[in-house]
Amino acid sequence: MLDLGKSNSSAHRRYVVRTLAFMSGYVAINVAAIFGAFDDIGSPVAAWLLALAVSAPVVGQIWATLALMNESDEFVRALTAKQFILAAGAAMAIASVWGFGESYAGAYHIPAWIIYPLFWACFGVIAPFVRSSR
Amino acid sequence: MKNRLKLLRVERGWTQEQLGQALGVSRQAVNALETEKHDPSLDLAYRIAVLFARPVEDIFDNPHA
Numbered sequence: 052m053l054d055l056g057k058s059n060s061s062a063h064r065r066y067v068v069r070t071l072a073f074m075s076g077y078v079a080i081n082v083a084a085i086f087g088a089f090d091d092i093g094s095p096v097a098a099w100l101l102a103l104a105v106s107a108p109v110v111g112q113i114w115a116t117l118a119l120m121n122e123s124d125e126f127v128r129a130l131t132a133k134q135f136i137l138a139a140g141a142a143m144a145i146a147s148v149w150g151f152g153e154s155y156a157g158a159y160h161i162p163a164w165i166i167y168p169l170f171w172a173c174f175g176v177i178a179p180f181v182r183s184s185r
Numbered sequence: 186m187k188n189r190l191k192l193l194r195v196e197r198g199w200t201q202e203q204l205g206q207a208l209g210v211s212r213q214a215v216n217a218l219e220t221e222k223h224d225p226s227l228d229l230a231y232r233i234a235v236l237f238a239r240p241v242e243d244i245f246d247n248p249h250a
Contacts, residue, residue: 060211123211124209124210124211124214125210125223125229126210126213126214126217126223127211127213127214129223130217130223183217183222184217184222184224185222185224
């Protein structure tokens, strides 16, 4: 997630609250799954509902990040957007290389949801080097 | 973009936080302007000009002049 160590704007506070709320739901559903709460799901509809329930907090957290950009001043918006775009590009590039590795080189399969933590890992690596909006 | 924002701010004894509040932007934005890491929008440049009661080009050098 974003490094908010030196910021105390209301937009950033809302971002932290929203992210914590969404991630709490994400953790709760996954912990329940780990402890077998959904082991008896039989129908495809119920399985898809579970998949949607797990992914909904991820979608929510992405929205929280976009909302932060929308609600921030022009510098924070431009800087965060620049970091977001670079991280998204890096994550897509890595995912594409691995995906074609699966198709042509026998690389083992990685589930598509890994793009989300991969994006934030890329963001964490890239953000310290992108400190200018220009 | 080269500017005299820090000089004008210090002349008035304001902190970056105080200037940010007066302009409706974050302290980070003021710092980025002063360290030339952000070129202000026309709207923000005019707000700064009004706050310091000076023409925009007295505060920000025109890079195309």
